[in-house]
Structure formats: structure tokens, C-alpha cells
Amino acid sequence: MTCIVSSGALNSTHSLTINKDPAPTCEHCKCILTIEHILCTCTAYEHNRKQYFPHPQLSHILLHSPKRNIFNYLTDIKLLTKFLRPDIALLC
């Protein structure tokens, strides 16, 4: 999962780098949607985040959290299916 997140396999980041589309924004906060925002700071997912990440710093999550927690968190907040490229989603 960390590989998927960091490799740009998400639709939003893929589209941004390939097509030069405008940066995607968080539908809740209206700020630029980044992996750090999703995993660490978005207030809309704070309740879900506390269940999976006791230390909500990006480096700690990516280096020390069980990969299953990242996968389950993204599934719970329904962002995994929304932003993951279909060809990658088939591998999960």
C-alpha cells in the first residue's frame, strides 16, 4: 500500500503528473488534496484516523504503521476506491 501511495498510482496524482490537470482539492476542506492531508490532517477523517494511526505524522505512518492499517483506513474513508487507478485496484 505504501508503494501504491508513494508511486503515484492514485488517479488524482497520476492525472496531475501526466495531464497537468489542476491540483485536486479536498471536498471537505477545499485545500489541495495530498497524501499527507488524507493520512494526517483532514478533519473529516479524524475519527477514522485515530482508530488506525496513534501518531498522525506522515513519516511515522509510512514507516511504522502496519500496511494493513493504511489500506483499511483508506477503505473506511472510501478514498481507496475513489482515487485508485482501476488497473491497480484489481491487484488489491
Ligand SMILES: [Zn+2]
Ligand atoms: Zn480535508
